[in-house]
Amino acid sequence: MKTAILGLFTAALLGGTVTQAATLDGVKERGELRCGVSQGVLGFSAPDEKGEWSGFDIDFCRAVAAATLGSADKVKYVPLSTKERFTALQSGEVDLLSRQTTWTLSRDADLGMSFVGVTYYDGQAFMVRSDIGVNSVKELSGASVCTETGTTTEQNMADYFSANKIEYQVIAFEKADQTIQAFNSGRCDVYSTDASALYSQRLTLNDPDRFIVLPEVISKEPLGPAVRQGDDQWFKVVRWTLFAMIEAEELGITRENAASLLETGNTAQKRFLGIDNEAGKALGLDPKWAYRTVAAVGNYGEVFERHLGRESALKIDRGLNKLWNDGGLIYAPPVR
DSSP states (O other): OHHHHHHHHHHHHHHHHHHHHHHHHHHHHHTOEEEEEOSOBTTTBEEOTTSOEESHHHHHHHHHHHHHHSOTTOEEEEEOOTTTHHHHHHHTSOSEEOSSOBOOHHHHHHSSEEEOOOSEEEOEEEEEEGGGOOOSGGGOTTEEEEEETTSSHHHHHHHHHHHTTOOEEEEEESSHHHHHHHHHTTSSSEEEEEHHHHHHHHTTSSSGGGEEEOSOOOSOEEEOOEEETTOHHHHHHHHHHHHHHHHHHHHTOOTTTHHHHHHHOOHHHHHHHTTTOOGGGGGTOOTTHHHHHHHHHOOHHHHHHHHTSTTSSSOOOOGGGSBGGGTSSBOOOOOO
């Protein structure tokens, strides 16, 4: 009996090892990372007229591909609606979900997924037409609100409006483009989702200057990438790719100078870039994985400013998304 139990225990351990290595091995064997993204949100993940994807979330997919496959171009982007995104990750249709998804307890505990960290600290806000004369959410009593199903938005509104005794009507749609079209056509008075998405989608409306985002932010929406539960190695690979992008900004390593710092950098910079540093082996990666990540897409600050901040059409202030030593919440453990 003891021998049988020991055999089962050993098999379980071996089975766990196989499971933990499954995603990374599968990505390497396939030679392609399958990344779940939005169906089109300017600044985060959207295709151009040629079908080429770009954005903040897209560059995270590219960073993971660079770290694991040696090339940021080895990515298949899978557009997913809010309703489809979790099933696609659970089923293995995608290896990684990088799609403006809020980290909550229920999602972390009940949906078979694990969030690797926060890429963007956001919050729910409201957009209205400027000509209706509303300057605060508390002036929206009796309004109809367009939003998407399968998000945290509806519960947040219910909590906030109930607490403030505001009557409202929800008009919910399955897809983001349906929601935007309904608001643009006047089917509802208000459009509510994450503030970052509102600033993005405002630019797609007819005459964007006719619309304003109200000042109130009614929730915490920490957005981040997620992977399937039960694969510790893949979880750590994706998490430390995010940490590497953050640490690179703190160390002053950019897409432009990464190659030269292999020779001229200080001790901390060279160690980060893989010189005399074998830390990547513990992740199943080679020593230059972090170097490839930054050389491909840049550090966290570069990616933010390029797609969301000063260099983008959105011009979003970094705010809470500044580094911890610049008054923000973005912080990473040492990559060493």
